[in-house]
Structure formats: C-alpha cells, structure tokens
Amino acid sequence: MAKAAIQAKPTEFHRLLRVLDDCGLLKRLYSQNIDGLEAKVGFDTFATDKTRKCVLLHGNLATLQCDKCTCLYMLENYLSFLERGESIDCLECIQRREQDNALGKRLRAPGQLRPNILLYNSPCTAAEEIADLAMKDVRSLHKNHVLLIGGTSLQIPGIKSIIQTFKDAMFRKNLLGCEIIYVDITSNSPSVLPESTCHVQMDCQQFAVNAISKLQHRISDENEQSGKNRRDFRPFWDWN
Numbered sequence: 001m002a003k004a005a006i007q008a009k010p011t012e013f014h015r016l017l018r019v020l021d022d023c024g025l026l027k028r029l030y031s032q033n034i035d036g037l038e039a040k041v042g043f044d045t046f047a048t049d050k051t052r053k054c055v056l057l058h059g060n061l062a063t064l065q066c067d068k069c070t071c072l073y074m075l076e077n078y079l080s081f082l083e084r085g086e087s088i089d090c091l092e093c094i095q096r097r098e099q100d101n102a103l104g105k106r107l108r109a110p111g112q113l114r115p116n117i118l119l120y121n122s123p124c125t126a127a128e129e130i131a132d133l134a135m136k137d138v139r140s141l142h143k144n145h146v147l148l149i150g151g152t153s154l155q156i157p158g159i160k161s162i163i164q165t166f167k168d169a170m171f172r173k174n175l176l177g178c179e180i181i182y183v184d185i186t187s188n189s190p191s192v193l194p195e196s197t198c199h200v201q202m203d204c205q206q207f208a209v210n211a212i213s214k215l216q217h218r219i220s221d222e223n224e225q226s227g228k229n230r231r232d233f234r235p236f237w238d239w240n
C-alpha cells in the first residue's frame with residue numbers, strides 16, 4: 001500500500017487545492033486521505049502547528065511515527081525493514097537514550113516506528129488537536145467563506161463531527177452568505193449536511209478541471225483590468 005502511495009500521482013482535485021492556495025483562497029484543507037498526495041502538490045504534511053494548511057485526519061502512509069516520542073520519519077527510507085518484517089527503533093529516542101546514559105540517568109527503551117495511519121474503529125490520538133483547529137476556524141468564519149466538500153460520502157464519525165461543528169457555527173452566527181458545497185457524482189446527500197447545501201452532482205475530478213479553468217480565466221481577466229474591480233471569487237462556486 002505504501003509503495004503504491006509513493007508512486008501515486010496527484011489528481012485534478014489536488015491541483016485545484018494548489019491553485020486555490022496559490023490564489024490565497026484556501027483557509028484550511030481537512031483530508032481523509034492517507035496517501036500523502038497533498039505533499040506532492042506542495043502542502044506541508046509534516047507541519048503540526050496551528051497555522052498549517054493541511055490537516056491529515058487519518059494520518060499519512062508516507063510516514064512512520066514513533067510510538068513513544070511521536071517523531072515522524074519518511075516511510076520510503078524504511079521500506080526494506082518493513083518488507084523483512086523487522087522492528088525499527090526511533091533514532092530520536094536512541095539519541096535521547098545516549099544523552100541520558102552520559103548523564104547517568106535511568107535508561108528507557110527506545111520507541112518503535114509504526115505506520116502513521118488511523119485504522120478503522122481505533123481511537124484518533126490527534127482528535128483533540130484537530131478539534132482545536134476546527135474550533136479556531138469556526139471562530140474566524142465569515143459570510144464570504146465556503147465549505148467545499150468533495151470525494152467523501154461523509155460516513156466516518158470524525159469528519160461528520162467536523163462538518164457538524166461548522167454547520168452549527170454558520171447557523172449560530174447567522175452567516176447567510178456562507179455556503180456549503182458538496183461535490184459528489186451520486187444524488188445521495190449525507191444527512192449531516194443542511195438542506196441549504198449546494199449539491200454539485202458531478203465527478204470531483206471534472207469539478208476540479210472546471211474550477212481551475214474558471215479560476216485561471218478570472219485571474220487573467222483581473223490582470224487585464226489591473227485590479228480596478230474588487231476581488232470577488234464567489235461566482236466560481238455558483239454552479240447552479
């Protein structure tokens with residue numbers, strides 16, 4: 001699985017995320033994917049601070065994590081160990097152990113590197129941190145914000161709870177202009193979404209191709225008008 005992820009190429013939807021970010025239109029990306037493709041379009045998937053753009057809700061196949069100090073390592077550097085089924089000691093823990101040894105402190109066994117992914121029905125160790133980030137975003141919501149949801153049937157409890165948090169805040173703050181756009185090829189609308197959701201019944205990749213094209217046209221138009229008009233990207237999401 002990890003090998004396939006290393007070889008996988010970003011999709012048009014990943015390209016759209018990159019264009020949105022380059023235009024200064026992306027506030028935060030919450031991703032359920034574990035293939036780490038977000039990194040291949042320039043998102044820092046190692047960042048853990050509160051200013052990070054990309055939040056990988058279910059972890060990242062591209063990395064291994066120490067089960068003691070939570071340090072992250074690139075998985076591709078350890079493929080041969082994994083293929084041989086060997087355990088891998090954490091270098092950071094080993095270094096700390098050497099320092100403790102020099103200081104005559106009690107020595108603890110180093111942590112082991114494990115795949116940095118969240119397995120179904122297992123507890124999410126980063127749940128609190130992700131909830132904090134979502135609350136930070138909720139506090140700064142305003143009427144020009146758009147919640148764009150794509151490539152998910154919204155069945156996993158964690159993502160449903162994030163959507164619910166945003167939805168509640170939009171109603172509470174009476175953000176009438178604030179939109180939820182759900183892109184899905186099927187006509188099913190997940191129950192967590194409010195009735196006012198704009199359901200774009202389209203393949204996500206096709207949606208991305210269209211959106212990139214519209215964004216690029218708009219940018220070139222704006223350049224021609226040399227910024228006479230105020231930037232307004234709302235029409236890009238007006239798909240009805």
Ligand SMILES: [Zn+2]
Pocket residue numbers: 066067068069070071090091092093110111
């Ligand atoms: Zn460690």
